[in-house]
Amino acid sequence: MRRKQILASAWQNMKQRRFRTSLTTLGVVIGITAIIGLASLGEGFRVTIGKQMEQGFELNVLTVLPGGILTGVPSPFTNDDIQNISKIDGVTTATPIIQKSDVKLFNGDKTSKPLVMLAVNFSEFWTIYPDRLAFESGSLPQSIRNDTSIIGYNVQHPTENESFAYTGQNITVQITFRQTLPPRRENFTFNLAGAIAKSGAAGFINFDDAIFIPMDTAKELYNITNSDMIFVKIANPSYSDSVAKAIQNRFEGEEDVRVLVPAAFLEQVESVLNMLQIFLTGIASIALLVAGLGIMNIMTVSVMERTREIGILKAIGARSRTILTMFLTEATLIGILGGLAGIPLGYAIAQVMGRFLFRFSAEVTPRRSIITGATTHPLMEVSPILSLEWVLIAIVFAVGVSVLFGWYPARKAAKLDPVKALRYE
Amino acid sequence: MGMVIVSALRGVSLQIEEGEFVAILGPSGSGKSTLLHVLGGLDRPEEGEVLIDGISLYALNDNKLTDMRLHKIGFVFQFFNLLPRLTALRNVEIPLTLANVSEQESVRKAREMLELVGLGDRIAHRPTELSGGEQQRVAIARALINDPKIVLADEPTGNLDTTTGGEIVRLMQRLNKEKGQTFVVVTHDPSVAENANRILFLKDGLIQGEKEGAGGAHQ
Numbered sequence: 320m321r322r323k324q325i326l327a328s329a330w331q332n333m334k335q336r337r338f339r340t341s342l343t344t345l346g347v348v349i350g351i352t353a354i355i356g357l358a359s360l361g362e363g364f365r366v367t368i369g370k371q372m373e374q375g376f377e378l379n380v381l382t383v384l385p386g387g388i389l390t391g392v393p394s395p396f397t398n399d400d401i402q403n404i405s406k407i408d409g410v411t412t413a414t415p416i417i418q419k420s421d422v423k424l425f426n427g428d429k430t431s432k433p434l435v436m437l438a439v440n441f442s443e444f445w446t447i448y449p450d451r452l453a454f455e456s457g458s459l460p461q462s463i464r465n466d467t468s469i470i471g472y473n474v475q476h477p478t479e480n481e482s483f484a485y486t487g488q489n490i491t492v493q494i495t496f497r498q499t500l501p502p503r504r505e506n507f508t509f510n511l512a513g514a515i516a517k518s519g520a521a522g523f524i525n526f527d528d529a530i531f532i533p534m535d536t537a538k539e540l541y542n543i544t545n546s547d548m549i550f551v552k553i554a555n556p557s558y559s560d561s562v563a564k565a566i567q568n569r570f571e572g573e574e575d576v577r578v579l580v581p582a583a584f585l586e587q588v589e590s591v592l593n594m595l596q597i598f599l600t601g602i603a604s605i606a607l608l609v610a611g612l613g614i615m616n617i618m619t620v621s622v623m624e625r626t627r628e629i630g631i632l633k634a635i636g637a638r639s640r641t642i643l644t645m646f647l648t649e650a651t652l653i654g655i656l657g658g659l660a661g662i663p664l665g666y667a668i669a670q671v672m673g674r675f676l677f678r679f680s681a682e683v684t685p686r687r688s689i690i691t692g693a694t695t696h697p698l699m700e701v702s703p704i705l706s707l708e709w710v711l712i713a714i715v716f717a718v719g720v721s722v723l724f725g726w727y728p729a730r731k732a733a734k735l736d737p738v739k740a741l742r743y744e
Numbered sequence: 745m746g747m748v749i750v751s752a753l754r755g756v757s758l759q760i761e762e763g764e765f766v767a768i769l770g771p772s773g774s775g776k777s778t779l780l781h782v783l784g785g786l787d788r789p790e791e792g793e794v795l796i797d798g799i800s801l802y803a804l805n806d807n808k809l810t811d812m813r814l815h816k817i818g819f820v821f822q823f824f825n826l827l828p829r830l831t832a833l834r835n836v837e838i839p840l841t842l843a844n845v846s847e848q849e850s851v852r853k854a855r856e857m858l859e860l861v862g863l864g865d866r867i868a869h870r871p872t873e874l875s876g877g878e879q880q881r882v883a884i885a886r887a888l889i890n891d892p893k894i895v896l897a898d899e900p901t902g903n904l905d906t907t908t909g910g911e912i913v914r915l916m917q918r919l920n921k922e923k924g925q926t927f928v929v930v931t932h933d934p935s936v937a938e939n940a941n942r943i944l945f946l947k948d949g950l951i952q953g954e955k956e957g958a959g960g961a962h963q
Contacts, residue, residue: 324841335829631825634786635886636814636842638807738787741825
């Protein structure tokens with residue numbers, strides 16, 4: 320039988336039972352809507368998170384930390400360690416950081432409370448994050464004095480319209496030393512060389528909430544020689560694994576160190592998000608299976624109703640295969656229609672949901688993470704992403720389920736005995 | 745050779761010549777319809793065989809048997825069995841469509857055939873818009889469209905009034921003469937059977953006798 324004719328006849332049948340066909344198709348539409356909605360939302364979520372993470376993690380910067388955060392030696396890294404690391408293949412810069420808390424800043428009657436004081440080698444440190452550490456005011460001084468200081472955006476602006484200090488001003492840094500009992504509080508004068516623009520969190524440290532002072536000054540103030548962390552800049556993210564391994568090997572047997580590899584971390588997050596997306600889509604597929612049962616049900620009824628017609632066709636020379644094709648064509652059409660309607664609908668719903676989440680986040684005050692001090696919005700805007708891949712998957716799924724569930728009734732129709740079918744009233 | 749040999753039912757054995765117009769006359773329950781279905785390859789008998797053009801129908805597989813029904817056999821039913829949602833033209837076209845004839849060709853042929861049965865002006869009507877006699881003409885056109893060797897008619901006048909029934913019988917006679925196709929008509933109505941070349945009397949699944957009909961001996 321001519322294909323066009325089969326298609327036309329299937330279409331006509333469906334049109335004749337418009338209400339029923341619409342309901343059956345609606346089942347597929349709902350299934351596909353759910354799949355596409357969740358898939359595109361998931362994809363959008365993945366990309367949004369991915370972007371956020373990439374902003375938070377320079378992929379070409381590794382962080383070396385003492386092994387057990389709770390059990391490790393607080394300041395384990397010597398100058399030799401840093402020298403050794405900087406010699407590893409693929410490493411362009413290795414720079415130490417001392418991280419201290421319990422500082423308060425005063426400038427006349429203004430105060431500001433940085434979450435963290437970072438002691439760094441200014442010139443080295445700025446080559447690691449040249450983009451992130453752009454200045455809002457002032458600049459990196461040519462020659463670093465022992466009282467040079469630079470402050471982060473939130474330290475400079477404790478509230479929206481306030482500026483803590485001007486470039487060139489002397490500020491008072493109050494440090495609380497907790498090595499002694501009771502803790503000792505002391506004031507030091509630093510000169511403000513500049514304030515950096517909003518930069519966000521780099522890995523586990525939020526520069527916005529930091530004050531930077533020279534490394535040697537910190538060592539003197541705290542009477543220490545070692546540093547807390549090492550930031551290692553590599554020529555290219557592809558060196559991540561080899562450099563991390565080499566660093567681990569350097570400390571083998573001496574100290575327990577951890578190397579944070581942002582690329583690996585991102586990969587892990589990505590795989591978790593992937594799984595989440597597959598899981599959600601899997602749940603959505605259940606809706607499609609239910610739609611499949613609907614198709615099966617309706618087609619079984621249709622076969623019964625059309626028994627006589629099938630009998631006539633078979634009597635005058637339609638092969639079983641032709642009858643099978645006729646019914647499967649109807650199922651396929653329902654699948655295609657449902658898929659075509661469900662894809663834009665699902666995407667539209669995902670858009671609405673993405674926006675709803677965004678509006679929701681605006682009502683929630685930003686949270687500060689205890690660990691990183693990073694300011695995050697617990698919910699963010701997610702713009703759903705519909706890839707061609709998912710469109711194809713949806714269509715294949717819709718048609719696949721329709722044909723799968725249409726198979727049994729279609730087969731039943733094809734197997735009908737023409738003589739019995741003709742007698743059927 | 746164009747011979748039809750049947751040994752079926754409860755020992756029915758008969759031979760029908762090509763171009764013959766045969767009536768099988770019998771009361772209801774005599775096995776007429778079953779005989780016709782067996783002849784037409786619709787109902788596989790438990791024993792015996794049906795030969796059309798020397799081909800044993802029930803030795804064929806389902807697909808081949810279906811193709812025989814499509815190309816060599818035409819069916820006319822008591823209740824017309826047209827597809828209600830299709831026009832007369834489309835109904836007549838079905839066998840051509842099944843035989844993969846191009847649309848242009850099948851429309852042309854179906855139109856011709858409908859003209860031949862006197863329905864040239866009713867081709868766009870659906871079965872519900874046609875009278876019983878007209879519907880049966882459409883069914884006959886459909887049975888003949890693939891130019892079959894044999895036309896099997898099961899009580900073709902059973903659902904029609906006497907006048908219309910007569911017209912249908914005359915139409916079949918005319919087509920039998922003009923196109924030389926073999927007609928086997930099953931009926932319980934002696935006045936219909938009268939028009940055949942040959943009448944077979946069927947009762948309780950057995951042929952009880954035969955006589956020449958008013959249609960005269962087949963040449």
